[in-house]
Amino acid sequence: MAGSLPRGPNILITGTPGTGKTTLAQEVAQRTNLKYINIGEVAKENDLYDGFDAEYQCPIMDEDRVIDELEDTMVDGGNIVDYHGCEFFPERWFHLVVVLRTDTALLYNRLEKRGYHSKKLEDNVQCEIFRTILDEALESYKTNIVEELPSNTPEEMEENIEKITAWLNQWNAT
Numbered sequence: 001m002a003g004s005l006p007r008g009p010n011i012l013i014t015g016t017p018g019t020g021k022t023t024l025a026q027e028v029a030q031r032t033n034l035k036y037i038n039i040g041e042v043a044k045e046n047d048l049y050d051g052f053d054a055e056y057q058c059p060i061m062d063e064d065r066v067i068d069e070l071e072d073t074m075v076d077g078g079n080i081v082d083y084h085g086c087e088f089f090p091e092r093w094f095h096l097v098v099v100l101r102t103d104t105a106l107l108y109n110r111l112e113k114r115g116y117h118s119k120k121l122e123d124n125v126q127c128e129i130f131r132t133i134l135d136e137a138l139e140s141y142k143t144n145i146v147e148e149l150p151s152n153t154p155e156e157m158e159e160n161i162e163k164i165t166a167w168l169n170q171w172n173a174t
């Protein structure tokens, strides 16, 4: 059954871990009336897991239950959602899908600073090199709502905040 269409704008901020999704999305939420939603935190707070990933030593998120949990909020609209994946959300939820991109060397340093090592570090850097999330976004949403934005420097972060708030103003004006 097709679900309801959102009554207001919803933005997805996606990209490889470390590209700056949380920093960007929280800043946009602070400057606008959008509600910030971190998918990882929603899963954690509501214990929406299904099994354990032995390789990565972390619980596996139950995507269907995460969707059920957020459906009403997303139909209300006015959300900015932060997650390092994008293909399992209902396509109808989002009106703008931002994919953050970071140069390999910079991303490597950011993840290393976080204490990521060997496999986790390499897998994430490879995910960025292979533009995995960008391709996932282009396959999951209409290409005209997918926006690839660079996230290498604080200046680019600021430009991205401005682009997204401008998009929102445009939406609210029509």
Ligand SMILES: Nc1ncnc2c1ncn2[C@@H]1O[C@H](COP(=O)(O)OP(=O)(O)OP(=O)(O)O)[C@@H](O)[C@H]1O
Pocket: 015, 016, 017, 018, 019, 020, 021, 022, 023, 024, 084, 110, 150, 151, 152, 153, 154, 155, 156, 157
């Ligand atoms: N455009 C940028 N310029 C400089 N530093 C940045 C930029 N974006 C993010 N950072 C820095 O990189 C680190 C990772 O950022 P952040 O936690 O926002 O990434 P994330 O995409 O939410 O990662 P995860 O998917 O693991 O949650 C932080 O220390 C942040 O300050």
Ligand SMILES: [Mg+2]
Pocket: 021, 022, 023, 082
């Ligand atoms: Mg984050």
